[in-house]
Amino acid sequence: xxxxxxxxxxxxxxxxxxxxxxxxxxxxxxxxxxxxxxxxxxxxxxxxxxxxxxxxxxxxxxxxxxxxxxxxxxxxxxxxxxxxxxxxxxxxxxxxxxxxxxxxxxxxxxxxxxxxxxxxxxxxxxxxxxxxxxxxxxxxxxxxxxxxxxxxxxxxxxxxxxxxxxxxxxxxxxxxxxxxxxxxxxxxxxxxxxxxxxxxxxxxxxxxxxxxxxxxxxxxxxxxxxxxxxxxxxxxxxxxxxxxxxxxxxxxxxxxxxxxxxxxxxxxxxxxxxxxxxxxxxxxxxxxxxxxxxxxxxxxxxxxxxxxxxxxxxxxxxxxxxxxxxxxxxxxxxxxxxxxxxxxxxxxxxxxxxxxxxxxxxxxxxxxxxxxxxxxxxxxxxxxxxxxxxxxxxxxxxxxxxxxxxxxxxxxxxxxxxxxxxxxxxxxxxxxxxxxxxxxxxxxxxxxxxxxxxxxxxxxxxxxxxxxxxxxxxxxxxxxxxxxxxxxxxxxxxxxxxxxxxxxxxxxxxx
Numbered sequence: 050x051x052x053x054x055x056x057x058x059x060x061x062x063x064x065x066x067x068x069x070x071x072x073x074x075x076x077x078x079x080x081x082x083x084x085x086x087x088x089x090x091x092x093x094x095x096x097x098x099x100x101x102x103x104x105x106x107x108x109x110x111x112x113x114x115x116x117x118x119x120x121x122x123x124x125x126x127x128x129x130x131x132x133x134x135x136x137x138x139x140x141x142x143x144x145x146x147x148x149x150x151x152x153x154x155x156x157x158x159x160x161x162x163x164x165x166x167x168x169x170x171x172x173x174x175x176x177x178x179x180x181x182x183x184x185x186x187x188x189x190x191x192x193x194x195x196x197x198x199x200x201x202x203x204x205x206x207x208x209x210x211x212x213x214x215x216x217x218x219x220x221x222x223x224x225x226x227x228x229x230x231x232x233x234x235x236x237x238x239x240x241x242x243x244x245x246x247x248x249x250x251x252x253x254x255x256x257x258x259x260x261x262x263x264x265x266x267x268x269x270x271x272x273x274x275x276x277x278x279x280x281x282x283x284x285x286x287x288x289x290x291x292x293x294x295x296x297x298x299x300x301x302x303x304x305x306x307x308x309x310x311x312x313x314x315x316x317x318x319x320x321x322x323x324x325x326x327x328x329x330x331x332x333x334x335x336x337x338x339x340x341x342x343x344x345x346x347x348x349x350x351x352x353x354x355x356x357x358x359x360x361x362x363x364x365x366x367x368x369x370x371x372x373x374x375x376x377x378x379x380x381x382x383x384x385x386x387x388x389x390x391x392x393x394x395x396x397x398x399x400x401x402x403x404x405x406x407x408x409x410x411x412x413x414x415x416x417x418x419x420x421x422x423x424x425x426x427x428x429x430x431x432x433x434x435x436x437x438x439x440x441x442x443x444x445x446x447x448x449x450x451x452x453x454x455x456x457x458x459x460x461x462x463x464x465x466x467x468x469x470x471x472x473x474x475x476x477x478x479x480x481x482x483x484x485x486x487x488x489x490x491x492x493x494x495x496x497x498x499x500x501x502x503x504x505x506x507x508x509x510x511x512x513x514x515x516x517x518x519x520x521x522x523x524x525x526x527x528x529x530x531x532x533x534x535x536x537x538x539x540x541x542x543x544x545x546x547x548x549x550x551x552x553x554x555x556x557x558x559x560x
Contacts, residue, residue, distance in 0.1 A: 393486020
């Protein structure tokens with residue numbers, strides 16, 4: 050990595066607000082400085098006991114919250130107008146600020162940067178007009194400055210894709226993993242966030258579908274000791290999810306999109322122990338409320354005690370971590386449901402599907418209300434909810450955003466059409482828990498090519514106003530993605546087999 054010097058860093062802001070392009074400051078007469086940056090962390094205070102000789106020893110550490118918010122001071126030259134600092138003060142609305150570093154090349158090219166530091170939702174707490182005039186003659190430039198308090202800071206790095214090796218020959222359909230970070234405090238052998246991942250594969254005409262696992266973040270993969278479904282039925286492991294059910298056990302859930310003659314829609318679950326993540330004993334669950342020949346069309350653990358599965362347009366709820374499902378559908382419909390999403394605060398659950406279908410449940414009420422998709426919309430294929438409540442969705446060949454909870458067709462804005470045969474498979478609002486579920490201005494999207502062309506990954510760092518594609522690796526289409534909640538620059542994507550093996554691509558910083 051190259052050492053970045055101050056003259057290679059510029060400040061950018063959104064003059065037209067969220068979801069619009071960032072404009073550069075710091076070039077020529079628009080010179081801007083950003084100083085006094087501070088990102089506070091939690092503090093610790095020791096708790097003392099005594100040893101056998103009566104001497105003080107630290108027996109615990111009390112942790113206190115950060116004493117302040119991230120902050121910085123921005124300076125700019127007085128140019129005879131109302132500068133953006135004063136506008137921010139007078140308007141009272143929060144603004145997003147970015148510093149972008151570029152070790153070489155043009156500083157005002159929005160796509161040429163080594164890293165972006167995104168300072169989100171800043172409120173100006175103090176505006177200091179530059180001193181002038183002085184009592185004696187002085188010809189110095191007048192510098193105004195404003196001090197900001199921000200909500201969070203996220204650093205975005207240049208990322209690239211690399212292939213992870215597996216011996217699985219079938220298409221890979223789904224991926225899940227654990228983003229919990231325990232800092233080794235539980236002493237149960239947990240390797241840390243983003244290390245344990247599970248992947249669901251397709252079956253073939255002679256073998257059951259495998260479930261793959263890794264405990265080292267993807268450096269090596271193997272099939273679990275047993276396949277999830279009954280021999281001879283050849284059911285795909287189409288949908289997959291996982292979560293801790295105790296300090297040292299993980300529950301892995303599978304839903305199959307395969308139809309079996311004489312059988313209703315099926316899921317399966319297995320509890321694996323840390324240190325033996327590949328040892329599985331599966332329990333198959335039949336959704337009794339479904340009809341013979343029905344399949345699972347979507348499945349997701351929305352919270353620890355609420356797993357939802359969809360079949361034939363209906364939604365079924367499990368309140369025992371996927372061990373069983375209610376005999377009566379929570380929602381009954383005729384339009385296929387393709388997926389579920391949940392708001393970061395847990396107060397809104399969403400279901401989405403074919404024919405522009407979008408549903409919302411409030412406060413775990415069990416009541417799904419019909420909302421409105423975009424005008425001319427097709428099938429919803431992916432969805433996520435940002436920390437500020439913006440809903441991003443893949444629909445048809447495009448990605449959309451609604452800021453009014455899909456109240457009407459006019460509330461949707463098309464951000465990008467990815468083109469013919471393209472389908473959005475996964476959406477990330479980057480930032481995870483520290484951004485209260487993800488920052489609405491930092492987007493990462495996984496796109497499939499249903500005609501067998503390359504699946505692609507796209508990124509936007511201005512809320513969808515502009516997009517950049519991550520350089521593609523050869524593939525025959527992407528099916529699902531795992532996004533880290535603690536590493537803003539990490540994802541793992543799975544797809545159809547190329548060269549005889551299922552595709553697993555790792556997205557990570559380029560250098």
